[in-house]
Amino acid sequence: MRTIQTSQIVDAVAAMCIKGNTELPADVRARLEQAMAEETAPSAKEVLRQLLENADLAMNTKLPLCQDCGLAVFFVEVGDDVRIEGGNLRDAINDGVRKGYGEGFLRKSACDPLTRANTGDGTPAIIHFDFVPGDKLKLVYMAKGGGSENMSRVTMLAPAQGWEGIKQFVINRVAEAGPNPCPPTVIGIGIGGTFDHAAKIAKKSLMRRLDDTHPDPDIAAKEKELEEAINRLGIGPMGLGGKTTTLSVKMTVEPCHLASLPLAVNVQCHSQRHEEVIL
């Protein structure tokens, strides 16, 4: 058994929240630079130029990349041989969010859904736990903005609709969202599981690096097929037209019920803020 102190977790989470909101990850930056090289329309190029300038400025000033510092979403992998000491793991993560969002001058965007009263400190975080072999604790953080999240959908297709039905739904969703979710977007797709699980694995897909390739060649090909089709929509950066409507499509496929074909499309803006730490 390896012991990890909650104080260590609080500090690591706080640091991730601040870094995540102020430093555009290298994979996202590289993809935006590639898009800028590929675009020919002046308005598309200008938007991408502004986004890269914004990333430089955020890095230098420690201002958040976007005023929407998101709901804090975590995917946590707890090693079987890890013991948390000093308190509860969920509490430690929330304490870290409170500290990071406070000390980092990040916007606190969590509120009561009915009264709309702001919780005041960015908590509660949305936390997904998993248990894995080993003696490490892995925390993956994402600042999930509301504008793009609002464009996301879950649907229960009939099995007969198959891959063609999935394609129609995903591309239509992106077409209908248009400029709203701050394109060029990243599209996280969850196929399978149950109603709730499809949404969770769609979100988990967004935690992948933009430049990775799915280990299953068939799914990798399907991701590419969707990415190319979406980019033929021509919505472009901020909806002003162009070749880059999505930066990447990431898909997770898991078994489902015989009667079902659950599909979730989680839309993510270009400010794809994700951070990872292993304790």
Place this chain on the structure above:
Amino acid sequence: MAEYKLTTPLTDDDIVKLKAGDVVFLSGIIYSARDAAHKKLFELLDAGKELPFDLAGSAIYYVGPSPAPPGRPIGAAGPTTSYRMDTYAPRLHALGMKASIGKGKRSDEVKAAMKEHTGVYFGATGGAGALLSNSITKSTVIAFDELGPEAVREMHVEDFPLLVINDSHGGELYAVPDREAAGIK
């Protein structure tokens, strides 16, 4: 595509010349208001009470900035998605609001109100909140402080970079998705 420098309060003459795709550098005072603030503004209107700012010639910015760190007037301050304010915008245009600033599509009702009342919808670059904050020189909460990031702020802007998305003649800048090319019905 033309380029203009405009100063608030905005007049019909300022607005009528703008065409979708024009670039505008806006200076003067603009007011921040998003979801919760609009709800409260409408409660005041419905109660026949005075609003915290003069709507005549005004520009409302759909923004909820991040907190100002020491030494800066404001934190990151980019636009939020505008359609959530679509239910409010027509009445505000009728009462004198000349411009709204945000990102994303507007409803047919808002577009009709801009035609009828000579209004304009500006887009600012979404997700460029740090960069856009450079054009805001001063920011003061003037109403609904309890709303935190959603409070109404009076913001002084200098050459705030905007793009005309919807003009007062029915013109629109956003690309129409090419469904056929993407292979969808």
